[in-house]
Amino acid sequence: MEIGFDELYEACAAVVSGDHAQARHDLARLLPETVARGPRWMEGLVRALLADTAGRAGDLAEGMEHFRAAVAVGWNDCVAAVREPGLAALTAAHGYRDVYRRIAVSPADLEELRWIHAERACVDHDTMLMIGENAGRKDSSATEVPQCALPTRTPDGLGVPAARAMLRTTQRTQLASVLTSDTMRRSHVTSMSIIANMGSSPFGGSGFGSGFGLSPAMEAASSQALANSRAATRREAVWARAFCPTIGLSNSAVPAPERP
Structure with a gap:
């Protein structure tokens, strides 16, 4: 049986709260189960989240390891790769450009x-x-x-x-x-x-204050x-602001833009 959303949500609780050290621990514990059970997109997400938390901690080597694995699985959220602080920190790591250039996404x-x-x-x-x-x-x-x-x-x-x-x-x-x-x-x-009702008079209102x-x-x-x-x-x-897809956009993957 594939990993469900509730399991992912529980593992992401520390991500949402900003406790990135705990998030690394929780996500690392979930990763083997995700690899074994799927779905594949969730494996890519967990690896990308681990890359982000490692990047936030300044561990660029581990961050690149997870980032490379996420892209290899097929994760292609180039917007997150640029906007999430931990993933953005990986741009300073050796080999980052080579990995990013492997990301392809449809318009x-x-x-x-x-x-x-x-x-x-x-x-x-x-x-x-x-x-x-x-x-x-x-x-x-x-x-x-x-x-x-x-x-x-x-x-x-x-x-x-x-x-x-x-x-x-x-x-x-x-x-x-x-x-x-x-x-x-x-x-x-x-x-x-x-x-406010303490000391109320029998005629209504509070027994304290001016009554204004x-x-x-x-x-x-x-x-x-x-x-x-x-x-x-x-x-x-x-x-x-509800999502409204543009009719006619291509569904064929092309190299991810440098600034998505």
């Missing part, structure tokens, strides 16, 4: 790869905004998390399914992060409500309205 795949990497950056940006917005909210409603659907076109090479898996990983992490932020906000709102300002219910309603407005804006932005 149709390249268009999708560019979109996937841009979308991952958008997801990270949206996640930070939603978590930041949660800090000031007075309501206890769940945060709406709109996400782009993954492309469904048939890819030409192994780089696209690998990149899709990483986008899916980023999206799942976004849901988990926002849920955690929601849980913390709800706990805070509940605590503040209990504090919005009531807790009005504050919650205002907060909910603002959250709904932000969600609608974010939903429209996600819809507008």
Whole structure:
């Protein structure tokens, strides 16, 4: 049975969190299983991730070993090769150019790869905004998390399914992060409500303070309205940036561009 997404997601947890030392350990443990069980695109992805984590650690020799193996398997995400810091660090290693020149990618795949990497950056940006917005909210409603659907076109090479898996990983992490932020906000709102009701008079309202300002219910309603407005804006932005393949792009692989 092939390696499933859940196993990949678990191994990539440290990659997402930025703990690259732990990521090297987790990915190295997954690699033999991926080689034995497949799928082949996932083997290429795991090797590319190991190359990236080694590059981030300054271990160019090990990074090149994994990078060379990833390309040999058929991984051809030239966008990641240029944009991911650890892979980009490998450009200083002996033999890097020879390996990079072996990467071939179709124009149709390249268009999708560019979109996937841009979308991952958008997801990270949206996640930070939603978590930041949660800090000031007075309501206890769940945060709406709109996400782009993954492309469904048939890819030409192994780089696209690998990149899709990483986008899916980023999206799942976004849901988990926002849920955690929601849980913390709800706990805070509940605590503040209990504090506000301490010493309440039998005639309504709090027994403390001057009584000026919005009531807790009005504050919650205002907060909910603002959250709904932000969600609608974010939903429209996600819809507008959904992947739309260009009709007529070639599906034949050509040498990867120097600056994809």
